[in-house]
Each structure stands twice: as structure tokens, then as C-alpha cells.
Amino acid sequence: MRPLRTVIIEDEPLARDLLRSYIALHEDVELVGEAENGSAGIAIINTLRPDLVLIDIHMPEVSGITLVQELTYEPAIVFVTAFDMHAVAEFELGAFDYLLKPVTAERFATALSRVRERFDSGVSTPPEIGTSMRLNAATQGGFLEHFFVRKSGALILVKAVDVVRLEADDDYTAIFANGQRHLVHVALRDMVDRLDPARFIRVHRSHVLNVAHVQSSVLVDRRLHITMRDGSVIEASRAGTVLLRSRAL
Amino acid sequence: MGKRRFWYLYIAAWLPYALSYYVLFRGYGTEPLVQTAYNILPAMLAGVLVVRWCRFLHWKLHNRWWFYPAQLGSALAYSLLWSVGVVMLGSIGNAMVTHHFTFGFFNGYALQWQFFSGLMIYSNIVGVGYVFQTNASLAIAEHRREQAEALQTAAQLSALRAQLNPHFLFNTLNSIAALAGPSQPQTLEAISELAAMLRYTLCHADAKEEVTLREELSFTDRYLALEQLRMGSRLRVIREVQSEALRCVLPPLTLQPLVENAIRHGIAPKATGGTLCMRACIEGSDLLLSVEDDGIGADLCEVQQADGLGLSLVRKRLSLGCFDTPVFALETQPGKGFRVAIKIPQDSLPKPSVLKNVTLEEAR
Structure with a gap:
């Protein structure tokens, strides 16, 4: 097994120490370079062409995000961040791997195994789901036109028009599209703001439907039971029923 | 306290006293109502002055050496004022009925009795006045204390937020984890638990x-x-x-x-x-x-x-x-x-x- 040639880009020395010590725990990872700021990072990545880059988001002058957008070459990326309330949801929406500080050995190993899985599958990432595409889609705000999901190591793009419905599953959201169920690690409550209300309606605390995929609905005990095109039946809450009827569905 | 409410209370407080005078004068049989009015009205009106005086000679001054002597002096003055008032009112009233003015008559015993009850009335009024004063200042103090507490809590919270910038906090925890090193799994575990807790509360x-x-x-x-x-x-x-x-x-x-x-x-x-x-x-x-x-x-x-x-x-x-x-x-x-x-x-x-x-x- 070829080791993952890895580069650390992080401005804090102790944080570099920690990542280095975790890398040392994994035999299949080889540390080939380090940089302590964004511009040095761009140079080192373009020269060394590593397989994996661990990048801190907050660095002086050139942030981790800017750095990634300016790369001419596409390594696997694991973002490292201290605290960004929105960043986490955005990373998940963009199907990025990331580590939260303080980084634990366990989380490091999990992130690494994901990268490894994708690396070993040998499937090259199509450009429409490339890093900068996903970064734009996830971090630019606005309504989501695409969902990026992971399926056994590979990345899949799901178009919002194809999404039949979304269902809350604790702090995950299940996306039902094209006869498949994809799990995204973003709570539905954190996603609803990014869903186009012309297309999606929240009919229940844990259910969002795509209006275009509704087949029929019946009123049972003051609640609408909605049958979707994929055959699933969703029971709206009372408030959801009122909302749906106001849209004449 | 509202003005009207003060007067209601004030008059109500005098009623039992007036009633006892009325009963007393009925025993003598001469115009008990008029006699009562002669006696009570000056006391009542002079009492208003005492209430005013109380506000001036505030209870918070009671630790000064002159406070009690001043009170004693004003009690004597009140009693004197009342007695003079009663005599004057009585004389004028008498003159209006008989068209013949005679300036009071002095009954040594009655005057003495009246003088001491004057002292008593004075101390009653002053006592009640100071109770109200103390209550009011306690309520104000309580209100101020509550406000101060609320302000302090708000200040503490904003200080916490300002000083413990989340970025600083989690980067520092990360540094501490690095200092502990991977040979200290329990420390790293505790740090990450704490970090997860803090993240949850912040988010x-x-x-x-x-x-x-x-x-x-x-x-x-x-x-x-x-x-x-x-x-x-x-x-x-x-x-x-x-x-x-x-x-x-x-x-x-x-x-x-x-x-x-x-x-x-x-x-x-x-x-x-x-x-x-x-x-x-x-x-x-x-x-x-x-x-x-x-x-x-x-x-x-x-x-x-x-x-x-x-x-x-x-x-x-x-x-x-x-x-x-x-x-x-x-x-x-x-x-x-x-x-x-x-x-x-x-x-x-x-x-x-x-x-x-x-x-x-x-x-x-």
C-alpha cells in the first residue's frame, strides 16, 4: 500500500506538533512537508504534489479556503478549524473532510480512513464535484442547487430537483433522491434556511418535501397524509397541514 | 404614597382618638361634638406639620447626637402648639356663640393631661412616619441591589464572551492537547470532552x-x-x-x-x-x-x-x-x-x- 504523502499547513507550532504526532501513529501516512502560512502552503503543495493536505482555516493573510481555491492541483483535503458555527455545516454540505480543534486521535483516524478509502478506490473525482465547485456551492450562501454526498468512498452529486424529500435523523438529514437514501451530517434545522422555499416545504418538524414530487394527499384527522412519487407517505403536522393548504396542495 | 391615600389613612388614624374624646365629653353633657372638634382638629392639623417635619428630620439621621434631643424639643413644641390651638379654637368658638370673647380658662389638671397625651400623639405620628420611611428606603435598596446584580451578571457574561473568544479557546485547548502529547490518552479524552461541551453551549x-x-x-x-x-x-x-x-x-x-x-x-x-x-x-x-x-x-x-x-x-x-x-x-x-x-x-x-x-x- 502506497503511503499517503501528506503536507501540514498550520500557523501554530503546537498545533503542527499535534498533527505530526498523530501522523506518526499511522504507518500508511508519510509527512513530506510543512508550511506555516497560506502563501508558503500554495508553493509547497504545487511543488511537492502531495496526496493529502491538512489545512488550518484561520491563518494570517491567506486563509485555508483561499489557499484551496488557488491551487492548480487537486490533492485530498482535510480542513482543520477551531470554531466556526457555520463552517461545520458548510463543510458537511460540501462533503469535505474536516477536523475540529482540539483534534483527537480518534477523529484524526476517522478522517484519514475516509481519505484512504477514496484514494484506494482509484476513482478520480469529476470536475463538477471538484474541490472548488463544492466549496463555492457550500460556502457561497444562497439556496442549495446541489447536494454532495459520500457513497462508499466516492462522492456523488445529487441535484436539488431530483430530491423527493428530506427527513431529519437526529443531527443527520436523510436525502431521498433517485430511489436512494443518502445521509448528510447536517441537522435538518441547519439546512432548512438553505432550501429554496419555492421548491421545498417543511411539513413537519422532521420532514421537508419537494413540491414537484408530491403525488396526492388526503386529510385524515385534520392532518394531511401526503403520498410522494416514490411511494412514500408523509404525515404533516397540524401546522404543516395549514402551511400546505395555504399553498393549495 | 398617593396624596389622597395619605389623607384617607391620616383621617382614619385619628377617628378612634376622636371617638374616645366624644365618649368622654358626652359624660360632661355639653356639646360633645363641638368639644371633640375643638380638641382633635388642632392636634390633627399640627400632626400634618409633624409628618412634614419627619421627612425633613429623616430617619437616616437618627445616629446623630442631636437627633433625640431635637425630637424631644419638637415633641414639646407640638404639645404646646396643640394646647394653645385648643384654647384658641375654644375661645373663638365661644366668642362666636356668645358674642363675648374670653381667652380660655386654665384647668391645671386638664392641661397637664393634655400636654402628656400631646407628647404621646407626637411619638405615634413620628413612629409611624419612620416605619414608612424605612420600608420605602428598604424597597429602594432592594430594587437597586437587584439592578446591580442584573448588571453584574450581564457584565460577567459579556466579559466571558469578550475574553474567551471561541477561536482562542479551542486553539488553546488544541495546544494543551499537543503539550500533553499522544502518550496521555486520558488527558486528551478529558480535553476533548470539555471542548465538545463548550462547543455545544456556544452553538x-x-x-x-x-x-x-x-x-x-x-x-x-x-x-x-x-x-x-x-x-x-x-x-x-x-x-x-x-x-x-x-x-x-x-x-x-x-x-x-x-x-x-x-x-x-x-x-x-x-x-x-x-x-x-x-x-x-x-x-x-x-x-x-x-x-x-x-x-x-x-x-x-x-x-x-x-x-x-x-x-x-x-x-x-x-x-x-x-x-x-x-x-x-x-x-x-x-x-x-x-x-x-x-x-x-x-x-x-x-x-x-x-x-x-x-x-x-x-x-x-
Whole structure:
């Protein structure tokens, strides 16, 4: 097994120490370079062409995000961040791997195994789901036109028009599209703001439907039971029923 | 006190005294009503001056050496004023009826008696006046203290937020983890638990949000793991959580403060420690949550009056949150543990999101 040639880009020395010590725990990872700021990072990545880059988001002058957008070459990326309330949801929406500080050995190993899985599958990432595409889609705000999901190591793009419905599953959201169920690690409550209300309606605390995929609905005990095109039946809450009827569905 | 209310009270206070005079004069048989008026009216009017005088000679001055001598002097003056008033009024009244002015007559015994009751009346008025004064200043002091406390809490919170920038906080924890190094798995574990707790509180500070019981429980478990580090076997925990209840929603930071309360006020002060019991189940369309300990307990009245920060915080979060009428119940007795139960209705959409959708609807 070829080791993952890895580069650390992080401005804090102790944080570099920690990542280095975790890398040392994994035999299949080889540390080939380090940089302590964004511009040095761009140079080192373009020269060394590593397989994996661990990048801190907050660095002086050139942030981790800017750095990634300016790369001419596409390594696997694991973002490292201290605290960004929105960043986490955005990373998940963009199907990025990331580590939260303080980084634990366990989380490091999990992130690494994901990268490894994708690396070993040998499937090259199509450009429409490339890093900068996903970064734009996830971090630019606005309504989501695409969902990026992971399926056994590979990345899949799901178009919002194809999404039949979304269902809350604790702090995950299940996306039902094209006869498949994809799990995204973003709570539905954190996603609803990014869903186009012309297309999606929240009919229940844990259910969002795509209006275009509704087949029929019946009123049972003051609640609408909605049958979707994929055959699933969703029971709206009372408030959801009122909302749906106001849209004449 | 309102002006009108003052006068009502003031006149009412004089009525029994006037009545006793009336009864007394009826014994003598000569115009008891007029006689009473002659006697009481000057006392009453001069009493108003005493009330004024009280405000001037405020109770807060009572530690000065001249306070009591001044009071004695004014008591004598009042009594004298009253006596003169009675005599004057009596003479004028008499003159109006008989068209013949004679300046009073002095009955040594009556005058002496009147003089001492004058002193008594004076001290009554002054006493009552000072009671009102003290009450008022106590209420003002209380109000000021409450305001100061609120300000202090706000200041503390903003200081915490300003100084402990989350970025700084988590980067520092990361540095500490690096200093501990991978050979210290327990330290790293504790650091990451603490970090996860802090992240949760920072991310879910908004009570209008909602989280699942699973999330709130895992936050509470992290807190318990850290408490267990401190208390060891003194803290025993029982969890009875229905698995279906885990998907119920509640405002964030409602369960953990109750657990923290139970440990801080119930179990930690007890040398032998105690057992904490968290229960969660679904009843109808409600989530029932309870936190119970067998610690030192408390007096229920005191708890309800004092309402420690934890309890009032939870109550506030529940009322701020978008949950219809959550029910909150307390049960405790000194020495008999403490139990808090909450009922959180589940059957509705989160309100903010509904509103948002509706306004978007209308905007288009």
C-alpha cells in the first residue's frame, strides 16, 4: 500500500506538533512537508504534489479556503478549524473532510480512513464535484442547487430537483433522491434556511418535501397524509397541514 | 404614597382618638361634638406639620447626637402648639356663640393631661412616619441591589464572551492537547470532552432553537463524565431513557443545567455523595423528562423564592423556546432529595421556521 504523502499547513507550532504526532501513529501516512502560512502552503503543495493536505482555516493573510481555491492541483483535503458555527455545516454540505480543534486521535483516524478509502478506490473525482465547485456551492450562501454526498468512498452529486424529500435523523438529514437514501451530517434545522422555499416545504418538524414530487394527499384527522412519487407517505403536522393548504396542495 | 391615600389613612388614624374624646365629653353633657372638634382638629392639623417635619428630620439621621434631643424639643413644641390651638379654637368658638370673647380658662389638671397625651400623639405620628420611611428606603435598596446584580451578571457574561473568544479557546485547548502529547490518552479524552461541551453551549446558546434529546443527552453525558473525574464513586448515575424518546426535541441546555443543579446542590454537599437519576419517556404526544437525586434536598418554599440560577435558567429557556406550555414541577424536602420534572409537547412545527416560510410566501 502506497503511503499517503501528506503536507501540514498550520500557523501554530503546537498545533503542527499535534498533527505530526498523530501522523506518526499511522504507518500508511508519510509527512513530506510543512508550511506555516497560506502563501508558503500554495508553493509547497504545487511543488511537492502531495496526496493529502491538512489545512488550518484561520491563518494570517491567506486563509485555508483561499489557499484551496488557488491551487492548480487537486490533492485530498482535510480542513482543520477551531470554531466556526457555520463552517461545520458548510463543510458537511460540501462533503469535505474536516477536523475540529482540539483534534483527537480518534477523529484524526476517522478522517484519514475516509481519505484512504477514496484514494484506494482509484476513482478520480469529476470536475463538477471538484474541490472548488463544492466549496463555492457550500460556502457561497444562497439556496442549495446541489447536494454532495459520500457513497462508499466516492462522492456523488445529487441535484436539488431530483430530491423527493428530506427527513431529519437526529443531527443527520436523510436525502431521498433517485430511489436512494443518502445521509448528510447536517441537522435538518441547519439546512432548512438553505432550501429554496419555492421548491421545498417543511411539513413537519422532521420532514421537508419537494413540491414537484408530491403525488396526492388526503386529510385524515385534520392532518394531511401526503403520498410522494416514490411511494412514500408523509404525515404533516397540524401546522404543516395549514402551511400546505395555504399553498393549495 | 398617593396624596389622597395619605389623607384617607391620616383621617382614619385619628377617628378612634376622636371617638374616645366624644365618649368622654358626652359624660360632661355639653356639646360633645363641638368639644371633640375643638380638641382633635388642632392636634390633627399640627400632626400634618409633624409628618412634614419627619421627612425633613429623616430617619437616616437618627445616629446623630442631636437627633433625640431635637425630637424631644419638637415633641414639646407640638404639645404646646396643640394646647394653645385648643384654647384658641375654644375661645373663638365661644366668642362666636356668645358674642363675648374670653381667652380660655386654665384647668391645671386638664392641661397637664393634655400636654402628656400631646407628647404621646407626637411619638405615634413620628413612629409611624419612620416605619414608612424605612420600608420605602428598604424597597429602594432592594430594587437597586437587584439592578446591580442584573448588571453584574450581564457584565460577567459579556466579559466571558469578550475574553474567551471561541477561536482562542479551542486553539488553546488544541495546544494543551499537543503539550500533553499522544502518550496521555486520558488527558486528551478529558480535553476533548470539555471542548465538545463548550462547543455545544456556544452553538446552541439560542433557546429558540431545538435539539433532539439524543444531542442534549450526549452533552449531559460529557458533563457527567467530567463531574465523575472530580467526584469519582461519590457520584452514581442511573439513566432510564426510552429509546423512542431520543428523537424528541427540546430547547437546548434544558437537561444539563438540571443535572448540574442536582449535583451541585444535592449530591456534592453530601459526604457520601449520591445517586442521580435521569428519566425520559414519551407520554401521549409529550416528552416527559425528570432529574432526581437523593441528596440533601431543600425547602421547597426557599427554592421557589430563591430559584437558583440553574432552575430559573431552564424555566426561562423553556418559556423562550418555541414549545407550547412546557410544564415544570418541583418536589423536594430537606434531607429527602430533589426532583424536577418537565413535560415538553412534541406535536408542532418549530415556529420560527413556519413564520419564515410564510413570510417568504407572501413576499413572492
